[in-house]
Amino acid sequence: MNDLKERIAAELIAVRDRSLAYTAAEDDMLVRQHSPLMSPLVWDLAHVGNYEELWVLRAAAGIEPLRPEIDDIYDAFKTPRKDRPSLPFLGPEEARRYIGGVRGRVLDVLDAIDLDGPSPLHRDGFVFGLVIQHEHQHDETMLATLQLSGQPGLVREGALPPGRNAGSEEVYVPAGSFLMGTDTLAWAYDNERPAYRVDLPAYWIDRLPVGNRAYAAFIEAGGYDDPRWWSTEGWAWRQRGGVTAPLFWTRDGDTWWRTRFGRTEPVPMDEPVQHVSWYEADAYARWAGKRLPTEAEWEKACGWDPAAGRARRYPWGEQDPGPDRANLGHRAAHPAPLGAYPAGASAYGAEQMVGDVWEWTSSWFQPYPGFRAFPYPEYSEVFFGQEYRVLRGGSWAADPAAVRTTFRNWDYPIRRQIFTGFRCARSEPV
Numbered sequence: 261m262n263d264l265k266e267r268i269a270a271e272l273i274a275v276r277d278r279s280l281a282y283t284a285a286e287d288d289m290l291v292r293q294h295s296p297l298m299s300p301l302v303w304d305l306a307h308v309g310n311y312e313e314l315w316v317l318r319a320a321a322g323i324e325p326l327r328p329e330i331d332d333i334y335d336a337f338k339t340p341r342k343d344r345p346s347l348p349f350l351g352p353e354e355a356r357r358y359i360g361g362v363r364g365r366v367l368d369v370l371d372a373i374d375l376d377g378p379s380p381l382h383r384d385g386f387v388f389g390l391v392i393q394h395e396h397q398h399d400e401t402m403l404a405t406l407q408l409s410g411q412p413g414l415v416r417e418g419a420l421p422p423g424r425n426a427g428s429e430e431v432y433v434p435a436g437s438f439l440m441g442t443d444t445l446a447w448a449y450d451n452e453r454p455a456y457r458v459d460l461p462a463y464w465i466d467r468l469p470v471g472n473r474a475y476a477a478f479i480e481a482g483g484y485d486d487p488r489w490w491s492t493e494g495w496a497w498r499q500r501g502g503v504t505a506p507l508f509w510t511r512d513g514d515t516w517w518r519t520r521f522g523r524t525e526p527v528p529m530d531e532p533v534q535h536v537s538w539y540e541a542d543a544y545a546r547w548a549g550k551r552l553p554t555e556a557e558w559e560k561a562c563g564w565d566p567a568a569g570r571a572r573r574y575p576w577g578e579q580d581p582g583p584d585r586a587n588l589g590h591r592a593a594h595p596a597p598l599g600a601y602p603a604g605a606s607a608y609g610a611e612q613m614v615g616d617v618w619e620w621t622s623s624w625f626q627p628y629p630g631f632r633a634f635p636y637p638e639y640s641e642v643f644f645g646q647e648y649r650v651l652r653g654g655s656w657a658a659d660p661a662a663v664r665t666t667f668r669n670w671d672y673p674i675r676r677q678i679f680t681g682f683r684c685a686r687s688e689p690v
Contacts, residue, residue, distance in 0.1 A: 265370055268388045271661055272370075275395045276363060278590075278659075279305060282402040283352070285414055290352050294409040296342040297677055303334070304402055306350045308395040309359030310334040312366055319635070320379070320387040321369045327358065337638055366391075381635060389447030389661075390635070396659040403590070403657045404677050407508075412522030415593050421584070423530050423597025426467050430686075431561070431609040435462040438564040439571055440556055441628050442666045451640035452666045454630045455571075458556045465553055465561045466683035468598045468611055469532035469619065470544065476516060476529065478544050479505055489547045494539030497674055507535035507676040521593055530597045532681045534617045538649045538673035541620040541682035553685035555623035555650045555668070562606050562613040562653070563665025573664050575606035575613050581660045586615035588660050595656055595681070610683075614663050617681030618651040625650050625670035643670060655679035 283290055283305050290302040299307075310330060317323040325331075332338055333347050350358060373382055381387040406414050437459040442448045444455075484504045487495045497503070505511070508519045509527060516527040536544075538552075545551050553561070563572045574581060581588050585604035587596040595616040605611045613619075625648040633641045648670040654663035657679050671678060 264375055264385055268370060268385050268392070269367065271392045272363070272366065272388070275392050275399065275659070275661070276359075278399045279308060279359075279395060279402070280356070281416075282399060282406065282414075285411075287352050289409070289411065289414075291345075293342075293345045294405055295677070298401070298405040298408060299341050299344045300349070301402055301405055302352050302355050303344050303347070303349050304398045304405075305352075306330070306355040306358060307334040307336070308391075308398050309355070309362045311394055312359070312391045313362045315381075315387050315391055315635070316366045316369055317362065320381045321373070323365065323369075326361065326365075330358075384446035386446060387635075393447065393449075393662040396662040399659070400655070400657040400679070403593075404679070407521055408677055410519065410522050415521045416590070418590070418592035420587060420592045420596040421600045424599035424602070426599040426602070426611060429467060430464040431467050432688075433460075433463055433465060433557070433561050433608050434566075435460065435688075436566070438560045438566075440559055440666075442571065445573065445664060445666065447661075448664070448666060449639065449668075450632065450634045451625075451627065451668050453632075454628060456629050458560075460556060460560060462688040463553075463557055463685055464688065465557060465608075465610060465685040466550075467609060469595075469617055469681045469683045470541075471529065471598050472516075472527050472531055472533050473529035474548075475506070475533040475536070475544060476527070478547050481547065483543060483547050486547075489543040491539065491542060493673075494543060497537070497539050498543075503537075503540070506533060506540070509535075528594075528597070532595045532598065532612070532617045534595060534655075534679050534681045535676050536620075536680055536682070537676045538620045540676075541680075542622075545682070545684045548684055550684035550686045552620055552622040552682060555621045555652065557685055558613075558619065558621050558652045559665060561608050561610045565607045567607070571665060572607070574604075575610070575665065576604050581614070581663075586612070586660075587656045588615040588654060588658055588663060590657055590659075592656065614653050614665070615658070616656055617653070617679055618655050618658075618669055619653045620680060620682040621650045621652055623650045624648065625668070647672065649673050651680060 375385050437457050439455050440458045441452050441455040510517050518527045562575050624646045651669040
């Protein structure tokens, strides 16, 4: 148990270092709203501390509230992002003091708590996993805000392995059942539970995410001008917004350029395409004679081990992600080249299924059979229905602590500011 507490303490330190790094900027940068799609950066910073206070200090440890007067300010459901600049949120220095005070008390709670206790919040450190993953998710949101700000010099770069020709374009997944979701991963969210058996017909799925070169070919072929490839809703969205390329792409002569964290550079054709909406991904798949995979198809291709008859935590197995297996945890501020991670392949041979880009699926965000909301319905339950499409896999900006083969993300099909891409699938001919 001491090993688990040491791991939790290390994760708490790592995620806080990340949050502070993304908010190490001038105050004006932090309090300004860079897009109505996003909160001011300093709101996110104090919000993660308030969430940590609510769940670790109050719910798990029964400690009296430190700053109850700010709860409504940092309740994400009370004020939409576009209206948050009008809130009396804490300024940068006060926000840092507040989250630091919360964190000191959280570490005291961690030292004293029984992680074998009967409370489901305590057991296996679930409540700590909850706040660690939540903060990492907001760190990724901060990166999306920094991208929209257009300000250079605020996001660190890093080195990634080279790409390679990965061989066949698709991998084959035979017909059969698999266990979807989890009953065993201690920090999994309620929407990943319970595990249940799903039977799928055979299908093919792309070995790699769709790359920029392939996506540019779709543009060159008039993909944005032909309603045949678009759903009715997607075509209306494309026309309404005048969309002609992925977000942050521009064209100069024969060259495509992208703006990335305040710098303009040629689009690297060997990287997975990112910043595309579900509608764009769906249109490309139709143009290519394929379709987007269902969520179940994606998870089976990613995490099922047919030889062992069980699910893997990561595509390659149970070992933690390392620099040779996946582009996670902001190793660099962009996707890795296609084919960069052969050691990260799944049992079926699909590569780069975690890291690089969140991958759109064709599925709506729905509960699994036997779903039970925990620890609060606003994490998952209120989003179920036919408004949000499921994304899988995690991007380069996602941390390994918040990524696994069963993890489910979701968003509106119009969203492009997040680090989204996709891969295609097709059914086996009958």
